[in-house]
Amino acid sequence: MDAALKWGMECPDCIYVGSALTGSETYRLWGRRGSARYLGLQIMSGMASTFNALIDDFELGPNGEFEVILSSEPHEGNWIPLDENATMLVIRHFFYDWEQETAADLSIEPLSGTAPQAKAEDDPRVGLARQLIALGDFLEENLTFFLALAKPEVTNSFLPPFDGSAMGAAAENRPVIGSWKLAPDEALIIEVVPPEGLYWGFSLGNVWWETIDYGNRQSSLNGHQAVVDDDGLVRVVVAHQDPGVANWLDTAGHSEGAIILRCVRTVTAPVPSVQVVPFDRLAEKLPLGSSRMSPDGRAAVIQMRRRAVSRRFAR
Secondary structure, three states: OOOOOOOOOOOOOEEEEEEEOOOOOOEEEEEEOOOOOEEEEEEEEOOEEEEEEEHHHOOOOOOOEEEEEEEOOOOOOOEEEOOOOOOEEEEEEEOOOOOOOOOOEEEEEEOOOOOOOOOOOOOHHHHHHHHHHHHHHHHHHHHHHHHHHOOOOOOOEEOOOOOHHHHOOOOOEOOEEEEEEOOOOEEEEEEEOOOOEEEEEEEEEOOOOOEOOOOOOOOEEEOOOOOEOOOOOEEEEEEOOOOOEOOEEEOOOOOEEEEEEEEEEEOOOOOOEEEEEEHHHHHHHOOOOOOEOOHHHHHHHHHHHHHHHHHHOOO
16 A cells, blocks of 8 residues: 555555465565664464564664564574464554654565466466455455444544454554544544554544545644644644644545544553534634644645655655
8 A cells, every 4th residue: 555555544654565475484574674663563364463563572683684584383583473374464664753764674585385386277267267256355345344444323423442453453553443524614623632652643534444645635643743732632623624723634625534543552542532613613612722833834744744755655
């Protein structure tokens, strides 16, 4: 996934990379850590998560260099156990400071076995048919899963946090998922005590669980970007037009959708309070000390986001 290819409300702060695996194989993963806020490694067996760790849980060299063995049998040093049904290694880089933090330099190679060889009697049409059937099942099951997940019973509310591994996310990710729906003249005020820990961030999506364009719009805010008010609360305003507050989430013209507060390795995963207000009365509903932002300031933030996202996914 990247800034254009979207699936399942991908995190705006994240680079997702991965490699297909075979559970009976042995692999070597190596590289340099980089400076991302969070660098997580996950082993998937289909949609089931069978291993989660941070690269910082392993032994690293003085310049962040590392080598990790992935295998079913125990291995000395840095080792990731592979389940016999392992299918994928997923690596997530979460960035807080988009301008300064850098991604890891990663490589992987198999150390044993050989690639399966096609048999002369195998009919390639059978394999293609199986893939098409699997693609159809994947599409139907994912739409059912995500659309159900994105619909709290009450619009403009949040569900309690839950174990992220239930939806294929990292086990230490406790998402707090909500929905929003606003008329053109309405705004949504979200208040929360910011979680303490490694990473937290809000992201806004549409009804199809596509994260709204975060490179050209301020549709997300993480713990580094969001401004905390003097009373210790983070107040985020979801609105169709710029309200002149620092913590604005831009709907980009959508009238409703999903919103996620991701809490990764945090002490708490709080459920925010929400309030729908008329847009023209927003100023009187916010504390006097809430941080404001000028049009020039907003333009500078968007320019930074555009540069950072373009650099993040440069080919």
